[in-house]
Amino acid sequence: MNHWQKEMVAAAIFGITYVLISGRQMKILPLNRPAAALLGAVLMVSTGVMTPQRAYGAVNYDTLVLLLGMMLISAYLYLAHFFEWAADVILKYSHTPGRLLLYLTLTSGILSALLVNDTICLMLTPLVVAVIKRGKLPLLPFLIALATSANIGSVATLVGNPQNMIIGHFSHIPFSEFARSLAPAAIIGLAINFGILRFGFRSVLRAAVIIRKPDVVLKLDRGLFVLVCIVFVSIFVCFFAGLNLAWTALAGAALVMVLGRRETHEVLKLVDWHLLVFFAALFVV
Structure with a gap:
């Protein structure tokens, strides 16, 4: 041809x-x-x-390796029952449906800026559904808040979503400069998003009442959670220091795998391999 x-x-x-x-x-x-x-x-x-x-x-292997590293970190947070614990805490301290919507918006946005937004949606959705059903609340406004806030919050950092990772790889923008430029936009976006949702679903939220069950037990594997937090903070310190994003994230994930003492195949099951295959193929197309 x-x-x-x-x-x-x-x-x-x-x-x-x-x-x-x-x-x-x-x-x-x-x-x-x-x-x-x-x-x-x-x-x-x-x-x-x-x-x-x-x-x-x-194929942009740096993006795929960075995605894999952050997904592995998220998987260990999941095994530590962090997401379940966070969802229960949000419900516990939410006195009104409007406040629950606010807390969910902030949680989804902040976690998506620190981890990959696809992973946050994947891991938080079943927990949010369980919490909302437990509180006898309407699902729609809270699921929309989870999805939209994850997209908006992920804008703040180079590790928030795969698109940002690709931009960072080709532009060589420092992690700190990217966050300094985009984090304010993400914060404003989250505020606008909450305002729109609060106004759009005002009648539904006003009519809803949170029903709490006193027998809810908050489970958190504190040892694993502390380990992941220490490694996670170290990873972000290295990011801000200008080290390679992909290999820093993968090194942190490998360290948690060694020290976390969990069945590796259980961890790898939590990785979104569909997303990795999807992006690898898209690079060729």
């Missing part, structure tokens, strides 16, 4: 891939997002648009 033919084929594959990714699963071709992206990557190579070597070179 000549240059223009390759461009046409590449554009067609790109378009088909993104239709499959953004559209619902079709009966004829029941593909989820990672499978659709993988199909696009394979077509790019098999049609001759890219050589295998060029396809390997297109």
Whole structure:
């Protein structure tokens, strides 16, 4: 194929891939997002648009390694029952549905700035659903708050979402400079988000009453939690010092794996491998 033919084929594959990714699963071709992206990557190579070597070179491994490292840290927080504990504490100290909405907005936004927003949504959603049902409250405003706040809060740092990681990799913006520039925007965004949700669901929240159950036991593996916190703070100190984001995160995750004394296969089950495969294939497409 000549240059223009390759461009046409590449554009067609790109378009088909993104239709499959953004559209619902079709009966004829029941593909989820990672499978659709993988199909696009394979077509790019098999049609001759890219050589295998060029396809390997297109993958941004720093982003994938950084994602993996932060997901592993999140997995250990999950095993320490941190997310469950945090959800129970939020419900305990929320005297009104409006305050619960505020606490959830802040928790989702802050955690997504420190960890990967996809992971936060994945791990917090079932816990938030359980807490909201336990409090006999409407689900919709709180789930919307969780999702939107995770997206907004993740803007604040280079490790908040995969898009920021890619930007950081190619632009070489220091972690501290990125956070200093974007954190204020994220804070303002969270405030606006809460205001919109509070106003939009005012009648629902006003009519709701939190029903507490006194027998709720807050479980937190303090030993593992303290270990993860120490490593986590050390990772962010290294980030601000200008060390490589990907290998710093992976080194921290490896340290927790060694000292955490948990079954490794249980930890790896909590990693969102679908997301890693999805992004790896998208780099090729």
